Amino acid sequence: MTKVLTPTAEHEVAARDGLWMSPADAAMITGWSLKPEGMCRAELCVPLPASAVGANEVDVQAFWQKLGGPVVVSEARDVWALGAPAGERNAALEGLQAPEFTLPDVDGTPRSLSELGGKKVFLATWASW
Amino acid sequence: MWQTLYDELKDKNFMVVAVAEESRGAAHARPWIEQAQASGKSSYWQLIDTEHRLEDLYNLVNVPQAIWIDEQGRIVRPPETAGSTDHFRRMDLKTRTMTPEDQAERLAARQAYLDAVRGWVTTGKHALPADAARAALPKVTPEIAEARARFRLGVWLRANGRAAEGDGQLATASRLHPQSWSMWRQAADLDEVGKASGPDFWKRVQALGDQPYYSPPKL
Numbered sequence: 001m002t003k004v005l006t007p008t009a010e011h012e013v014a015a016r017d018g019l020w021m022s023p024a025d026a027a028m029i030t031g032w033s034l035k036p037e038g039m040c041r042a043e044l045c046v047p048l049p050a051s052a053v054g055a056n057e058v059d060v061q062a063f064w065q066k067l068g069g070p071v072v073v074s075e076a077r078d079v080w081a082l083g084a085p086a087g088e089r090n091a092a093l094e095g096l097q098a099p100e101f102t103l104p105d106v107d108g109t110p111r112s113l114s115e116l117g118g119k120k121v122f123l124a125t126w127a128s129w
Numbered sequence: 130m131w132q133t134l135y136d137e138l139k140d141k142n143f144m145v146v147a148v149a150e151e152s153r154g155a156a157h158a159r160p161w162i163e164q165a166q167a168s169g170k171s172s173y174w175q176l177i178d179t180e181h182r183l184e185d186l187y188n189l190v191n192v193p194q195a196i197w198i199d200e201q202g203r204i205v206r207p208p209e210t211a212g213s214t215d216h217f218r219r220m221d222l223k224t225r226t227m228t229p230e231d232q233a234e235r236l237a238a239r240q241a242y243l244d245a246v247r248g249w250v251t252t253g254k255h256a257l258p259a260d261a262a263r264a265a266l267p268k269v270t271p272e273i274a275e276a277r278a279r280f281r282l283g284v285w286l287r288a289n290g291r292a293a294e295g296d297g298q299l300a301t302a303s304r305l306h307p308q309s310w311s312m313w314r315q316a317a318d319l320d321e322v323g324k325a326s327g328p329d330f331w332k333r334v335q336a337l338g339d340q341p342y343y344s345p346p347k348l
Contacts, residue, residue, distance in 0.1 A: 005281055007185055070275035072282055075294055079285065083278030089188065089269040093207075096259055098198045099186040103148065103176040106155050106162050111146075111174050117202055119144045120250055124131060124195040124211050125183060127150045127311070128161050129318035129325035 004029050004060075005081040019060040019071070019080060026058045029082070034058050098123075130212065132166055134243060135173045142200065143250045145173035150192055152179050152284045152315050153322075180284055184311055185277045188267050191310040191343065197249060197256065205249075205256035207266045209346040212242040218334060218342060238345070245348045255348060265347075276306035287319055296320065310342070 002015040006029060013025040023034035032039040038047040039058070052062035060082075061071050068085035092099050098121075102112040113121070135145045147165075149158040155177045162175045183189065187196055187208055195211035196204055216231040227235070248254040257265065283298030299316035306312060313333065314325035324330075334342055 003285075005285055007182065007277075007281070010285075068271070070271070070278040072275065072278045072298070074282065074286060074291070075297070079282060081278040081282040081285070083274050083281070084185065086269040086271050086274040089186070089274065090266075092186075093188065093204070093266050093269075094263050096204045096262055098196065098202050098204050101183060101186055103178050103182065104155070106159055106175050106177060108155070111176055113146070113198075114202070116144050116146070118200050119142050120200060121144050121146055121198040122131070122134070122195060122246055123146045123148070123183075123187075123198060125148050125150050125178075125189060125192045125311075126161075127192045127315070127318075128153075128158060129151075129314050129322075 003079040005079065006030075007082075007084050015060075018073075018077075019064075020054065020057050021060060022056060023058055026060050026063070030060060030064065032063070039063050130165070130239075131173060134246060138247065138250045139173075141250050146176060147173060148176045148178050148183050150178050150181050150184060150311055150315065152181070152287070152319055154179050179288075180281055181311060181315065184309075185281075188269050188273070189311065190267075190306075190308050197246075199256065203259075204262055206346075207257075207262055209265075210343040211346075212239040213343045214238045214345070215342050222331070241348065242346060245346075272305045273309075276302040276309065276312065279305065280312050283316070284319075 001012045002019070004011045004013060004019070011029050013021050013029065015021040027033045030039070032041045032046070034053070035045065037045045039045065046063070046066060048058070048063060048066065052059040064071050064082050068087055070083040071080065072083070073080045098113060100113050102110050105111050131145045131147055149162070151158045158177055166172050189208050193211040193213055194208045196208050197206035199205045214235050216227055216235040219231055220227045245255045249256055279298045279302040283295045283302060286295030286298060296316065299312070303309070303313045303316060314330065317324040317327070317329065
C-alpha cells in the first residue's frame with residue numbers, strides 16, 4: 001500500500017509505479033473525478049495527456065503537477081505528499097475570505113473557524129520552541 | 130498574553146483563537162496553555178496544529194503572527210508580527226538580559242499592538258481596506274508550496290519512527306523556504322528540545338544582518 005498525504009488528510013491506497021491508481025482512489029485523494037474530458041471538480045475540468053490515463057487507472061502525480069501542485073516522496077517511495085498549488089493559495093488569500101480550517105483544541109475537540117461567523121476573530125500563532 | 134485581551138473584549142463580539150504550531154503535539158503544548166489561562170475561567174480557543182496547517186493556509190513564517198478577521202469572515206489585516214520585537218537580538222547572551230531601555234521599548238511596542246487590537250474591536254480602527262489588505266499579503270511561490278509539502282512529509286516520517294529520513298525532508302523544506310523560521314525552528318525542536326533557541330539559531334539570527342527577525346506591524 002502507498003501512503004498519500006494531502007494538506008488536510010492522510011490516505012492509504014493501492015498504487016503502482018509512483019501514483020498510478022484507480023479513478024475512485026484518485027477522486028478520494030484529490031477531490032477531482034476522472035471523466036472523458038479529464039479530471040473534473042464541479043464544472044471545471046483539467047484535460048490530461050493520454051500518457052497519464054490508462055485502463056481504469058490514472059497517474060495522480062502527473063495530474064497534480066499539471067494543476068501546479070508539488071509532489072514529493074520519501075526515499076523508500078512509500079509515502080507521498082501532495083501540496084497545495086501556490087496559485088490556489090494565493091487566489092484564496094487574495095479573495096480575502098479567511099481560509100477555513102478545523103484543528104483540535106488541547107483536549108482533542110475539533111474547532112472550525114466558520115463556527116465563529118459574526119464575531120471579530122483575532123487569530124494568532126505561538127509555539128513552545 | 131491573550132487572556133487579558135480576551136477577558137477585556139469578550140463581550141464585544143470578539144474571539145481569540147490561539148494556535149500552537151507544535152509538531153510534538155498537545156501534551157507538549159499543554160503546560161504553556163495552562164500557564165497562560167487563568168484557571169477555571171471561560172477562555173478562548175487554544176488549538177494544536179501539529180502539521181503547521183495554518184502556516185500553509187495563511188502563508189506564515191514565524192510565531193507569533195496574527196491575522197485579523199472581521200464579522201463577515203474577511204481578512205482585514207494580513208499576517209503580521211503579533212506583539213514581539215527584535216530587541217532580543219541585542220541581549221547579553223551570557224546573562225540573557227536586555228538593557229532596561231530595550232525592555233521598556235519592547236514592552237511599549239507590545240502595548241501598542243494590544244491597543245491596536247482593542248481599537249479595532251471597539252471602533253473598527255486599523256482594519257485595512259480590501260486593496261490595502263490584499264497588497265500587504267505575502268505571496269506563495271512554487272518553492273514555498275514545495276517546502277510545505279516536504280515539511281508535511283518530514284513531520285509525518287518523524288512521527289512514524291523515521292527520524293533520519295524525516296530530517297532530510299525538513300532540511301530541504303528550510304532550504305526551499307529560508308524565510309520560514311517556523312519550519313527551521315520546529316525541525317530543530319523535533320531533533321532536540323531547546324535546539325530551536327541554541328547556538329545554530331543565534332547564528333541564523335546574526336546572519337540576518339539588517340533584516341528583521343520580527344518585521345514590525347505597520348499600524
